[in-house]
Amino acid sequence: xxxxxxxxxSAKGFEAAGAEAAVKYKNRKDMALVYxxxxxKVAGTFTTNVVKAAPVxxxxxxxxxxAFAQAVVVNSGIANACTGKPGMDCCKSEAEHAGKLLGxxxxxxxxxxxxxxxxxxxxxxxxxxxEKLVAAxxxxxxxGLDAAKAIMTTDTVHKQVAVEVELGGKTxxxxxxxxxxxxxxxxxxxxxxxxxxxxxxSKEMLQKAVSASVVDSFNMISVDGDTSTNDTLLVLAxxxxxxxxxxxxxxxxxxxxxxxxxxxxxxxxxxxxxGEGATALFExxxxxxxxxxxxxxxxxxxxxxxxxxxxxxxxxxxxGRFLCALGYSGVQFDPENVDLYFQSxxxxxxxxxxxxxKDYSEEEATKVLSDEEVTIYVDMHxxxxxxxxxxxxxSYEYVKINxxxxx
Amino acid sequence: xxxxxxxxxSAKGFEAAGAEAAVKYKNRKDMALVYxxxxxKVAGTFTTNVVKAAPVxxxxxxxxxxAFAQAVVVNSGIANACTGKPGMDCCKSEAEHAGKLLGxxxxxxxxxxxxxxxxxxxxxxxxxxxEKLVAAxxxxxxxGLDAAKAIMTTDTVHKQVAVEVELGGKTxxxxxxxxxxxxxxxxxxxxxxxxxxxxxxSKEMLQKAVSASVVDSFNMISVDGDTSTNDTLLVLAxxxxxxxxxxxxxxxxxxxxxxxxxxxxxxxxxxxxxGEGATALFExxxxxxxxxxxxxxxxxxxxxxxxxxxxxxxxxxxxGRFLCALGYSGVQFDPENVDLYFQSxxxxxxxxxxxxxKDYSEEEATKVLSDEEVTIYVDMHxxxxxxxxxxxxxSYEYVKINxxxxx
Numbered sequence: 001x002x003x004x005x006x007x008x009x010s011a012k013g014f015e016a017a018g019a020e021a022a023v024k025y026k027n028r029k030d031m032a033l034v035y036x037x038x039x040x041k042v043a044g045t046f047t048t049n050v051v052k053a054a055p056v057x058x059x060x061x062x063x064x065x066x067a068f069a070q071a072v073v074v075n076s077g078i079a080n081a082c083t084g085k086p087g088m089d090c091c092k093s094e095a096e097h098a099g100k101l102l103g104x105x106x107x108x109x110x111x112x113x114x115x116x117x118x119x120x121x122x123x124x125x126x127x128x129x130x131e132k133l134v135a136a137x138x139x140x141x142x143x144g145l146d147a148a149k150a151i152m153t154t155d156t157v158h159k160q161v162a163v164e165v166e167l168g169g170k171t172x173x174x175x176x177x178x179x180x181x182x183x184x185x186x187x188x189x190x191x192x193x194x195x196x197x198x199x200x201x202s203k204e205m206l207q208k209a210v211s212a213s214v215v216d217s218f219n220m221i222s223v224d225g226d227t228s229t230n231d232t233l234l235v236l237a238x239x240x241x242x243x244x245x246x247x248x249x250x251x252x253x254x255x256x257x258x259x260x261x262x263x264x265x266x267x268x269x270x271x272x273x274x275g276e277g278a279t280a281l282f283e284x285x286x287x288x289x290x291x292x293x294x295x296x297x298x299x300x301x302x303x304x305x306x307x308x309x310x311x312x313x314x315x316x317x318x319x320g321r322f323l324c325a326l327g328y329s330g331v332q333f334d335p336e337n338v339d340l341y342f343q344s345x346x347x348x349x350x351x352x353x354x355x356x357x358k359d360y361s362e363e364e365a366t367k368v369l370s371d372e373e374v375t376i377y378v379d380m381h382x383x384x385x386x387x388x389x390x391x392x393x394x395s396y397e398y399v400k401i402n403x404x405x406x407x
Numbered sequence: 408x409x410x411x412x413x414x415x416x417s418a419k420g421f422e423a424a425g426a427e428a429a430v431k432y433k434n435r436k437d438m439a440l441v442y443x444x445x446x447x448k449v450a451g452t453f454t455t456n457v458v459k460a461a462p463v464x465x466x467x468x469x470x471x472x473x474a475f476a477q478a479v480v481v482n483s484g485i486a487n488a489c490t491g492k493p494g495m496d497c498c499k500s501e502a503e504h505a506g507k508l509l510g511x512x513x514x515x516x517x518x519x520x521x522x523x524x525x526x527x528x529x530x531x532x533x534x535x536x537x538e539k540l541v542a543a544x545x546x547x548x549x550x551g552l553d554a555a556k557a558i559m560t561t562d563t564v565h566k567q568v569a570v571e572v573e574l575g576g577k578t579x580x581x582x583x584x585x586x587x588x589x590x591x592x593x594x595x596x597x598x599x600x601x602x603x604x605x606x607x608x609s610k611e612m613l614q615k616a617v618s619a620s621v622v623d624s625f626n627m628i629s630v631d632g633d634t635s636t637n638d639t640l641l642v643l644a645x646x647x648x649x650x651x652x653x654x655x656x657x658x659x660x661x662x663x664x665x666x667x668x669x670x671x672x673x674x675x676x677x678x679x680x681x682g683e684g685a686t687a688l689f690e691x692x693x694x695x696x697x698x699x700x701x702x703x704x705x706x707x708x709x710x711x712x713x714x715x716x717x718x719x720x721x722x723x724x725x726x727g728r729f730l731c732a733l734g735y736s737g738v739q740f741d742p743e744n745v746d747l748y749f750q751s752x753x754x755x756x757x758x759x760x761x762x763x764x765k766d767y768s769e770e771e772a773t774k775v776l777s778d779e780e781v782t783i784y785v786d787m788h789x790x791x792x793x794x795x796x797x798x799x800x801x802s803y804e805y806v807k808i809n810x811x812x813x814x
Contacts, residue, residue, distance in 0.1 A: 051734030117727020314810025320524020327458030403721025
């Protein structure tokens with residue numbers, strides 16, 4: 001497997017576009033299209049929030065009942081959540097309009113939205129945007145980039161990645177894009193993530209690969225602890241790579257899963273590092289836990305802690321906050337048996353062990369915590385299980401962005 | 408029952424003091440003493456964090472095994488958490504020194520600490536501070552106030568309250584003080600809270616009253632979601648009011664519990680409203696829930712949500728964030744069946760119902776959200792259960808305080 005340049009248009013048969021539709025933002029692309037020239041198998045994971053946005057309900061139905069999918073229409077600016085029946089009608093109008101223009105059934109069109117909750121959707125502007133998207137769609141890297149930029153809200157950078165993997169002599173490509181960067185605390189799903197691949201795979205095995213892939217990627221990141229109403233990850237597979245169809249957990253399936261995991265992990269980390277207001281990617285790596293589930297819980301507790309996040313922002317070696325967050329995670333352990341390290345590209349420092357602070361240099365600790373990627377590494381000395389979670393620091397900018405998001 | 412002026416020195420037989428000990432802060436009182444002239448029954452609740460500060464371990468033992476308690480020694484500045492054996496030795500030294508000077512057993516002395524985790528305790532300065540405290544102790548309101556001020560860390564105001572209640576013709580007094588204001592997310596306990604009362608009550612009934620009282624008070628507040636290593640609530644009862652000893656759940660017990668609840672609720676709300684960096688007390692009131700437990704879970708989910716807290720700070724009627732937080736709380740409900748209101752002293756506005764935004768005035772909504780106490784009122788229409796939780800907004804100042812807390 002190797003990483004290549006590109007994104008959602010890298011795999012064979014996929015086209016994309018971005019367009020200015022003025023849904024809410026002005027003077028920027030705010031709608032995106034992902035389109036496959038041939039029908040695709042589709043798998044998805046969605047928010048566990050009881051309050052589900054209309055596009056989530058639409059897409060769940062497409063994933064579960066449609067024979068195939070072939071296009072995804074996305075807008076940023078307004079979330080189409082808490083919008084009642086008009087919100088559901090809007091999804092239908094978008095799908096019908098795109099389906100008509102693309103010559104595919106409305107039931108093969110997925111929709112996704114991100115932005116302000118509770119605001120009414122401007123159906124006319126969305127449909128006008130779809131016309132622009134269909135006219136502009138192309139299989140080029142530029143078109144993929146346009147799409148990745150159009151789905152951004154408070155993101156500061158677009159997020160895309162692509163990889164190639166050989167399956168039975170055939171080159172299979174997987175490309176993906178996603179957007180963060182607030183209300184990020186995915187649970188069995190993510191914010192908006194779109195992955196396209198030309199792999200030939202059964203729908204059942206595709207869903208199995210996707211469901212497994214989110215557990216250690218999107219489900220291990222958090223920006224603010226708020227699980228969105230709109231979290232959606234969609235994976236489209238059109239089979240154009242020509243590999244023998246994957247229908248069981250064989251070597252090809254394993255190789256595909258590894259490549260897919262690379263894509264989801266890459267996108268998830270990008271999302272965490274570009275969390276609203278973030279100045280650093282904040283990683284917590286747990287080793288030596290008694291169970292995988294406990295390792296995950298411990299890692300997430302640390303990266304979700306407001307006080308830990310503020311300490312990272314301040315480059316402050318206030319290690320007690322990380323221990324405190326481990327302690328209230330719900331996992332039982334003996335604090336006297338825990339070793340805690342700070343690490344980054346500037347080095348690795350042993351901070352706490354045997355129940356007490358080690359004799360470390362504050363200056364060096366501050367240096368390590370000042371890098372753009374900081375890891376709190378914790379050995380629980382209870383077993384063999386490991387997990388890693390990713391978040392970001394808590395900055396003034398986060399408050400600024402969110403105290404005045406709608407204006 | 409009526410509220411009276413005063414605090415921990417209001418009940419008969421209680422003395423207090425504050426003193427400058429330079430534990431970590433300079434030029435301010437940073438140690439406090441609460442002392443009863445006669446032995447007390449004692450009850451307590453403590454942090455559920457696996458990482459427990461040394462004073463928590465010391466006090467648990469006193470509450471569970473000592474025949475009586477008679478004094479509490481508190482310091483601010485350093486938390487005596489993650490301090491290993493030297494930390495436990497420090498508690499013992501403090502108790503022995505105070506016991507010797509006060510002429511009571513070391514096992515009758517409770518200790519409490521709040522401040523930076525992981526820093527070594529300056530035992531000599533603490534013992535010197537205890538000498539000042541014992542010399543200064545008095546039964547006056549001024550001495551109670553000195554104690555309430557000495558336990559503050561990032562608090563902007565001291566927090567104390569006192570009430571009187573008649574039990575069988577005798578006046579029983581309850582006084583209390585507490586400190587916030589960061590790492591506040593108590594779980595079956597609180598940050599530091601101290602309540603003194605002259606009620607005559609059995610130890611068993613006192614603990615029962617205290618354990619019940621924290622559920623709807625301290626356990627329903629959150630500043631930052633971080634459950635501290637040091638959370639402690641101690642209640643001392645010396646019996647000097649002369650009421651018939653309460654040994655069962657009779658009318659006197661009920662009247663005492665009501666008065667105690669008033670004190671704990673008052674202190675809890677003060678703590679939430681003075682959360683680090685807070686500009687507003689942020690209340691969520693849930694009515695019509697199916698169970699009390701679900702009502703509590705829903706209310707806490709809203710006041711803990713970073714995005715909801717940031718919206719309160721920005722006076723932004725971004726109601727979707729409150730619905731989102733209800734939705735990911737873990738409680739099942741139908742979003743179409745929820746009514747949501749904003750209320751404050753400036754009025755009450757119907758914001759969301761039947762699955763969609765109501766036709767409210769943005770200007771009026773902003774006005775309501777600009778008050779110092781703001782309530783999100785939610786009717787779930789599922790049953791009769793109610794609960795209220797209190798938090799605060801998320802401000803630049805919160806980040807500032809916590810990015811640089813140790814310096």
